[in-house]
Amino acid sequence: xxxxxxxxxxxxxxxxxxxxxxxxxxxxxxxxxxxxxxxxxxxxxxxxxxxxxxxxxxxxxxxxxxxxxxxxxxxxxxxxxxxxxxxxxxxxxxxxxxxxxxxxxxxxxxxxx
Amino acid sequence: xxxxxxxxxxxxxxxxxxxxxxxxxxxxxxxxxxxxxxxxxxxxxxxxxxxxxxxxxxxxxxxxxxxxxxxxxxxxxxxxxxxxxxxxxxxxxxxxxxxxxxxxxxxxxxxx
Numbered sequence: 004x005x006x007x008x009x010x011x012x013x014x015x016x017x018x019x020x021x022x023x024x025x026x027x028x029x030x031x032x033x034x035x036x037x038x039x040x041x042x043x044x045x046x047x048x049x050x051x052x053x054x055x056x057x058x059x060x061x062x063x064x065x066x067x068x069x070x071x072x073x074x075x076x077x078x079x080x081x082x083x084x085x086x087x088x089x090x091x092x093x094x095x096x097x098x099x100x101x102x103x104x105x106x107x108x109x110x111x112x113x114x115x116x
Numbered sequence: 117x118x119x120x121x122x123x124x125x126x127x128x129x130x131x132x133x134x135x136x137x138x139x140x141x142x143x144x145x146x147x148x149x150x151x152x153x154x155x156x157x158x159x160x161x162x163x164x165x166x167x168x169x170x171x172x173x174x175x176x177x178x179x180x181x182x183x184x185x186x187x188x189x190x191x192x193x194x195x196x197x198x199x200x201x202x203x204x205x206x207x208x209x210x211x212x213x214x215x216x217x218x219x220x221x222x223x224x225x226x227x228x
Binding site for chain 2: 046058107
């Protein structure tokens, strides 16, 4: 069965650079979520989209933005990167009415140097 | 807002049974989910309870008591591969959407 696809899997950036993470949800899933997980920490919810509209917002820094496109894929844009942004970024997808059952992608490991 | 509490760490012996508890405080409660995450891996969905009672899926069972705002994940016949972090997550309805908040996770260590 198709799973959530994230790209790239690994990304190394320098401070103050920008990064774009991509997420391709499971086919027919209309909701996408983004999470940030620092070393030894639990996943922190950043933002979610349903049918291209933002449905919920968590602890997403103002330097970050995200959107969902007409084909339901989503991109997380991160600017003015800081060392503290180094983390594993997960994308998850679900059906709108089954958000309790989210399917996570493998994650993008971002390292800021 | 929502708040969830679960133990930070639990150690259990291979072949034994372990219970991971989760208490929550929230409005608009809809259900309780459980996820498993191995180190360096992605969280994977284990179970969901919307109604009171026990849901069984193989060696794993999940229980919910809505009146007590409490649930637990029960793992039987523990195997070494069960060593992972386990997250409870509450679902609530807010603003027309079903929203999920994850707990801080319980790190389960299975020892021989």
